[in-house]
Amino acid sequence: MKSNGSWNQSQQKSTKLVKHAVAKKWIVASLAGVIWIMPVIGEGLPLISLNTTSIAEAATSFSATKISEDIITSGATKLKYKYSVTRSGSKATGLADVIRVDLNNPYVSIDVMTGKNGKLTTRQSTGGMAKETEAVAAVNGDYFNTSGEGAPIGGEVSGGTLVSTPSQLDGLYAFALTADRKPMIDEFSFEGTVTAEDGSQLALAGVNKGAYNPEGGTSTYSHVNAAYIYTDAWTAADRPKNASMATPTEVLVENGVITQISQGAALPMAVPAGAYILRTHGTAAQFVASHLAVGQKLTTAYSLRSETTGQAIDPGTLQMMIGGHTILVSNGKATSFSRSVSSIGGYRARTALGYSQDGRYVYIIAVEKNDDSSGMSLTELQSFMTSIGVYKGLNLDGGGSTTMVDRPLAETQTVLSFDTEYGTEQRSVVNGLGVYTNAPQGQVKGIKISGSSVLLIGQSATYSLKGYDTYYNPIDLSTGNTSWKSSNGSVSVSGGVASAVKAGTATLTAASGSASATTKVTVLGGDDLSSLQPGTATGALKAGTTLSVPVTAVSRSGASISVPASSLKWEFVGFQGSVQDGKLTINSVNPGVTTGYAIARYDGFTTAVVLTTAAATAWEDFENVSYPVAFTTNAQGVQGTAQITAGTGDHAGSKVLSLSYDMTAGSGKMYAYAQLNGTTGRTVPAAATTMSVDVLGDKSLNWLRAEFTDAGGSTVYVDLAKTIDWTGWKTINVDLSGYGIKFPAVLKRVYVVNVEEGQDERAKTGTVAFDNISFVMPSLSSEVGLPTGTASMTIGQKSLTVNGVKKTIDSAPLNQNGTTYVPIKYVLDAFGGSATWNSVTKNIMVLRGSKALELTVNKKEFILNGKRQSAEVAPILLQGRTLVPLRLVSEQLGLTVKWEQKTKTVTIES
Structure with missing residues (x-):
């Protein structure tokens, strides 16, 4: 047991948390990657059925091959694997990333990162936490209550300090590292007491916990008839949120002495630095009334207990501990899940943690789910973990939370290791696991050239020579004189600035003293591109018109690159104009011309801006709406409004269609519709090739769609945005040509979708707005007057x-x-x-x-x-x-x- 009268948290290291806030009268809890919903009668996390599940037969077709191995720092290496597996007779492939940490190396360590400034209830992205704590690599961590303040479901120890205790929930495993760097994975419980000056003792239920529904005990609600300690690591003023049935009596303890007691009401403050607040309710509050008084001393004692061995563990003997979900691997083999995993099924991005049989290596694992990777099932994850040497391992929070960052060799900052399920968007999470180095500065071991590996003709980029020392940490080379040369005429280089001259691949060489480094730079030609797209594809053919036409090239490999103005040659058909700084200006229109073309050429690859006397046809700007607009939904419990309101921001002074939604009382796949003109909808009178709409985003990460009924009676669903990952106004252009819509068609409604898979990762409340809907209808614009017959x-x-x-x-x-x-x-x-x-x-x-x-x-x-x-x-x-x-x-x-x-x-x- 550890005694800590003042509960000083000053030694705490950085740790992190985050998810979306929800409504006042319902609580949404995220555990095992899914949401359980219940009305808040008193506490937060509802009871979650256990039903321990046996694993399915591992797919014998699963195989993984290491495709790269890169040193991050002394003792930490990033390995990338490509895997293949047969699913329902079809082959699927993907990528998985592993940071292998050598615990025998004294210069490397791992620790928990928490929120902002190492505090609970603050939440931050994995990359943000890594930058703040100077981690050289990191992944996201524990599960947490999406509607709570931001505390982990599992236990957390950072730098030997107990930050948060395990919840009383069955089958949740945690990873811990002892003070002598021995890894362990186990279920842990918490035991603690506070002792009054008169010797009376009160059992503690936990430290820094949000409200939840315990399992396997006598109480349905975590904070009823219970006592919890909140340290200054808990920055929120609510302790905890959504525990309305457990009206507290709170005791402020500073330097081991009671300085305030608030009977039947929370203290109106956050926890002062170096102090703690004892939060009690019911029988625990009666103990306060009977045994505690201002000015008296109050002492605490607490420990963790291993569910496997029964041994009590002083948190001070642990370097760190981070909570997770089910165990996945034991004794080098896939093992039965310790908790129901039905809610975290499917093929998703995954985060996991494990160690080798000899305890030397820790494996920090992230499975990618993006355009390059299909994700994994949990059973496939088990196969992967055993194939790379994991002896014992557990599942961390996955799906859209899965994020890995690492510091490339010779660089000073971490970067996103791969796209998340939401692209480059990193979710704010409750905590993460960071990798740290304490190596001294060594001698120069190697150098490398840092800069883009792909350029477009006419593009210039700056390259720098960077070095790393004997411990593989970056070292400053700025004092040396560097000479540069290019192997051929595709690229010219001077003073570290390279310019792309023509298509091809060149080798850049940089030398400083006796050391030198090379890198290959590919200059993309027209044959290397899959598309060339202007920022605006259509516009009005009228003298004085100005359009923004920055051009983006997409390579055959899928990389997007902004095309420098100097790389483009413009030709104008049907009008006289110019392009300067990405702006197309029409000076005059040729007599009798109704359709003009601004043709941009890049090394033989062309694209065009089509300009017509009609251009895109304005369809609805919501200024004079004469038909009804209404909110509808498919799911019981989903509420919201759809109405014409005054615009904000860039659309201030304009009327817009505003759609607000609250899905916190719903379940399953949920929709929030803004319905136009009852069940009739509004007609799109002619064949449309493109739809444009201004959308005010709420960064909810939900799905945005439009629903049409076409001339054949078919319902057609059009994706406006797979993920609402922005705030403020944004113009969305949608290519309708591939949807097979038979015109004239009817636009029935625009709406937000929150699908069931990964639902805990998206906001259930929000507001989006729509304005300036238009369609490019060739028969009404650019194709008017074309001969028929x-x-x-x-x-x-x-x-x-x-x-x-x-x-x-x-x-x-x-x-x-x-x-x-x-x-x-x-x-x-x-x-x-x-x-x-x-x-x-x-x-x-x-x-x-x-x-x-x-x-x-x-x-x-x-x-x-x-x-x-x-x-x-x-x-x-x-x-x-x-x-x-x-x-x-x-x-x-x-x-x-x-x-x-x-x-x-x-x-x-x-």
């Missing part, structure tokens, strides 16, 4: 019949290997548009209505409105004439092609 051609005949009128052409259509080829000129003569031929690049640029199509002779790939696509056949060059695949070109331009086998006749319709 029917044209027909016969293979081998030099004639074209358009709307019944036959005329001679100088090149007959050709059928080759089942594909009909024609000179594109005749199609455009009949149905509108233009084509230009580049004899050097063998490219054909076709412009028609809202389409900009670029084809290349003998290449099956083509570019449509800045996006690379692939066809089955390519244009050909025959006897000096360029012939294009008729069906490919016509259908991409919005025309319909029919083939009559008997007469060898092609019919094109618009």
Whole structure:
């Protein structure tokens, strides 16, 4: 037992917490990655059924291969694995990252990070905690009550100080490290007493705990008839929140002496530095009334107890402890889950922690769930852990919370190791596990070049020479003179500034004294891109119009890069204009032109801004709404409002559609709808290719959608944003071309979705707003005036019949290997548009209505409105004439092609 009369927390190290706040009359508790909901009668966390579950048979198809190994610091290494597994007959792959810590190395340590400034109830991202505590690597930690102040569900010891005690919940394991650096994973319970000056004793239920529903005891509510201690690590004024049935009597103890007693009411203060507050209720409050008085001494004693050995453990003998969920691995094998895992099923990002059989290595594990990785089931995670050498291991909080940061070699700051389930968004969490180094500065061991590995033509970037010492920690090389050179003409370099000259790969070499380092820099050419997209795809064709047109390139590997202005060449069709600093300005419009094009070219890859006299058609700005707007939902308990209100921020002075929702009393997959015009909706009268809407985000991480009913009676759900990960106003542009909507259609409602999987990771209350909904409807804009009708051609005949009128052409259509080829000129003569031929690049640029199509002779790939696509056949060059695949070109331009086998006749319709 440890006696601590003043409960001084000054030695506490940094630890962290976070999740979304919820409504006043309901509590939402996150445990095992899911939410349980109950009305707050008295306490917080509801009783969660245990039902210990046996593990499923591990997938024999699971395999993992190490693909990289990088030293972070002396004693800590990051390993990346690629895994594959067969699920329901299909192969799935993904990535997992492991930080292996060598406990035999005296220069490396691990500890818990807590919130901001090492305090509970403050919450912070894993990266933020790592930066604040100067960790060289870190992952997210324990589960916590999403509606509470921000305290872990499990126990926490940091720097030998007991920060929070384990909750009385069955099957929850924790990882601990003893003072002599021995790892252990076990269930732990808490025992403690306070002793009055008269010798009377009162049992303590815990330290720094939020309200919850205990399991396996006599009380349904944690704080009823119980005594808890709150130290200055608990910064919130509420102790705890949502414990309305347990009206407290509180005792302030400073330097071991009682200085205040508040009977039947909480003390109106946060805990003073170096002090603690004894919070009591019921029979525990009666003890205070009978045995305690201001000016008397009060002492405490407490310990943890191992559920496996029954041994009492002084928290002061532990370096650290962090709570988790179920045990996953024991004795080097997958073991039965110690708690129901039905709520944390599926294929998710995962965080786990374990150690080797000899106790030398700690394995800090994060499984990725992003565009590059499919996530893991818990059973697959067990297979992975045993395959890398974990002898005993447990599950930490996963899903959207899963976050890993690490400090690359020679760098001074940690970076996100991989995209989370929410992209680069890091959730604020209750605590995390940090890796630290205390190595002294050593001698220079190696150097490396730091800077971008990919550039675009015309782009410049700064590179620096960075070093690391014998302990693999960064070392300052700024005093040395560095010389730079490039291996070829793709990149030029001077004084650490490299400029991309042409497509290719160059090796940069930096030398300082006798040391040198190299790095490869790839300059992307047009053939390396999958798309080239302007910031604004459509606009009004009117003199004086200014549009923001920054251009973003996406490589074939998926990387997005802003294209420098110097890398682009602009061409204007149908108007006179200019582009300066990412702004397109229309100076004048050519007589009779209704559709113009601003074509941007990057190393032969093109994209276009389509400008029309109508442009995007304004559909609803909510200024003069004459139809009803209403809130609806699918789930009992979900409440909210949908109404036209005054805008805020960038939309102040404008009316907007505001949708507020409160899902805290609901369950399952929940929707909050803003319904337009009752069940009728509002009509979108013509075929629309793009939808644009301004959205005020609430950073709830929920899903944002729109619901249409099309002309065929089908319901079509359109994703506006997979994740609402922003605050303030943002313009969202949605490509409708792939949804198969039959127009005219009806927009019925816009809405927020909170899906059941990972529901604890998203806010259940919030407000979003909508304004300035518009659609690009080609028939009302860029395709107005284009000829319509029917044209027909016969293979081998030099004639074209358009709307019944036959005329001679100088090149007959050709059928080759089942594909009909024609000179594109005749199609455009009949149905509108233009084509230009580049004899050097063998490219054909076709412009028609809202389409900009670029084809290349003998290449099956083509570019449509800045996006690379692939066809089955390519244009050909025959006897000096360029012939294009008729069906490919016509259908991409919005025309319909029919083939009559008997007469060898092609019919094109618009």
